[in-house]
Amino acid sequence: MAATDSLYRFPLIKIKGIPLMCHIADNWNSVWAFRPDPLDLLIATYPKAGTTWVQEIVDLLLHNGDAEVARRAPTHHRIPFLEIHSPPPIPSGLSFIEKMDPPRVIKTHLPFQLVPEGFWENKCKVIYVARNAKDSVVSYFHFDQMNQTQPEPGPWDGYLHKFMNGELPWGSWYDHVKRYWLEREKRNILYLFYEDLKENPHREVKRIMQYLDLSLSDDVISHIVRLTSFNTMKENPMANYSCIPDQIFDRSISNFMRKGLVGDWTNHFSPAQNQLFDEDYKKQMKDVNIPFRTNI
Ligand code: A3P
Numbered sequence: 001m002a003a004t005d006s007l008y009r010f011p012l013i014k015i016k017g018i019p020l021m022c023h024i025a026d027n028w029n030s031v032w033a034f035r036p037d038p039l040d041l042l043i044a045t046y047p048k049a050g051t052t053w054v055q056e057i058v059d060l061l062l063h064n065g066d067a068e069v070a071r072r073a074p075t076h077h078r079i080p081f082l083e084i085h086s087p088p089p090i091p092s093g094l095s096f097i098e099k100m101d102p103p104r105v106i107k108t109h110l111p112f113q114l115v116p117e118g119f120w121e122n123k124c125k126v127i128y129v130a131r132n133a134k135d136s137v138v139s140y141f142h143f144d145q146m147n148q149t150q151p152e153p154g155p156w157d158g159y160l161h162k163f164m165n166g167e168l169p170w171g172s173w174y175d176h177v178k179r180y181w182l183e184r185e186k187r188n189i190l191y192l193f194y195e196d197l198k199e200n201p202h203r204e205v206k207r208i209m210q211y212l213d214l215s216l217s218d219d220v221i222s223h224i225v226r227l228t229s230f231n232t233m234k235e236n237p238m239a240n241y242s243c244i245p246d247q248i249f250d251r252s253i254s255n256f257m258r259k260g261l262v263g264d265w266t267n268h269f270s271p272a273q274n275q276l277f278d279e280d281y282k283k284q285m286k287d288v289n290i291p292f293r294t295n296i
Pocket of ligand 1 (some may be wrong): 006046050051052053138139229230233256259261
C-alpha cells in the first residue's frame with residue numbers, strides 16, 4: 001500500500017545541528033511552537049533508555065495502580081510522542097496531544113535545547129531517564145534493524161562509530177545525557193537511571209511517586225512494580241507496541257521488548273571495540289561525572 005511504502009527508512013535532516021528523521025524536521029515549526037500547560041509532565045530520554053517502561057510506571061502511578069485503566073489504550077495514545085511525525089494517515093504526536101485535556105503526560109527524545117521553551121517557562125515537571133551508553137547503543141542497533149522507519153543501521157561496527165559521532169537520529173547520546181544532567185537542579189528535572197530501576201524498582205517507583213506529589217501505599221507501589229516488570233509488559237498488548245504493524249516493526253528481526261537487561265553489551269562489543277569505545281567515552285564525558293553503570 002502506498003501509505004506504508006512511503007514509511008521506509010526516513011533520511012535525516014539536521015535541526016539546529018541535531019539529526020532528526022525528515023518528517024520530524026519538515027514539521028519542526030509546529031513542534032517548536034507547542035505550548036504546554038504548566039501541569040503537563042514531560043518524559044524525556046535518548047532513544048532506548050527505558051522510555052516505555054517509565055511511561056507505564058507514570059501512567060499507573062497517576063491512576064492509583066489501576067491496571068484496567070492503564071490498559072485503556074496503547075502507550076503512544078496515552079502518552080503521546082511530542083515530535084513524532086509520519087506521512088498521513090499515521091497521526092502525529094501533536095494531533096494526539098491536542099485532543100487531550102491537560103494535565104497530559106508527553107514523551108520526547110529531543111535533546112534539551114530542542115525542547116519547546118514553554119516547558120521551561122511554565123516550569124513543567126520533567127522526568128529524564130538515562131541508560132548507560134553501551135547498552136543504549138546495543139538496544140538502538142536492534143531497534144534500528146527492526147523499525148523500518150529509522151535510517152538503515154548498516155553493520156554493527158559502523159553503527160558503533162555513528163553512535164560515537166552523534167550521527168544517529170536525535171543526535172549525540174553524550175550531549176543528550178550531559179545537558180539534562182547539568183540542567184537537572186535548575187529545572188527541577190527528576191534524573192533517573194535505567195540501571196537503578198532494574199536494581200531496585202520499588203525504590204525508584206517511589207521516587208517517581210514523590211516527584212509527582214502523589215501518596216500511594218507500599219502495596220500499590222509493589223503492585224505497580226509487578227505490572228511493569230519486563231515479562232508482564234512484554235505480554236501486555238497496550239504496553240508492548242504489538243499494535244504497530246509488522247511492515248513498520250519487523251518482528252522477524254527483533255522485538256520491541258527485546259531483553260530488558262543491564263550488561264547485554266558484553267554480547268556485542270569485541271575487546272577492540274570496547275577499548276576504542278572506552279577511550280572515546282573518557283574524552284566525550286571528561287567534563288561531567290554522571291554515575292553510569294554498565295553492570296549491576
Ligand atoms: P532492550 O533492547 O535492551 O531489550 P525505549 O522504551 O526507550 O525505546 O527502551 C526500550 C528498551 O527498554 C528495550 O531494551 C526494552 O526491552 C527495555 N524495556 C522496556 N520495558 C522494560 C521493562 N519493563 N523492564 C526492563 N526493560 C524494559
